[in-house]
């Protein structure tokens with residue numbers, strides 16, 4: 543059984559653009575060590591991330607992420623157990639798309655109450671981001 547958290551957050555206003563690759567690089571190292579998969583999307587104005595793995599590892603990762611001063615308004619809109627991960631590998635996507643930003647606002651507002659169809663749509667959208 544795995545735990546999956548999907549959250550959105552907003553970068554600190556004065557966050558240097560050069561800090562984003564640092565976050566990514568550290569996350570890649572830590573997540574590989576901890577067997578955490580998922581996807582991180584940066585839209586320019588928001589972060590959206592899925593983290594998935596054993597509940598203990600995800601708890602620890604989530605605590606670190608929540609207390610990171612480089613972003614704020616860290617809001618989980620999905621926290622669920624599952625049999626299988628959506629994204630077994632950890633990947634990063636970049637997306638500069640206002641439409642995606644609007645969707646993030648909608649996901650935030652639907653927090654904890656998404657239908658299976660909405661969950662499927664969110665998974666597909668995240669999977670389609672330009673990840674590597």
Ligand code: FAD
Nearest residue numbers: 551565568569572573589591603606607609610611612613
């Ligand atoms: P270190 O990297 O050594 O950091 C020690 C402490 O210093 C931590 O509290 C860290 O938050 C803080 N810190 C480090 N650099 C800075 C800085 N430039 N400014 C202010 N404080 C700083 N981490 C993961 O492991 N996995 C993830 O999937 C993940 N996703 C993230 C997504 C987002 C949107 C953000 C903003 C951060 C994410 N992080 C992720 C980073 C996470 O918040 C922690 O910074 C990181 O896990 C700490 O790694 P560490 O324990 O090896 O300590």
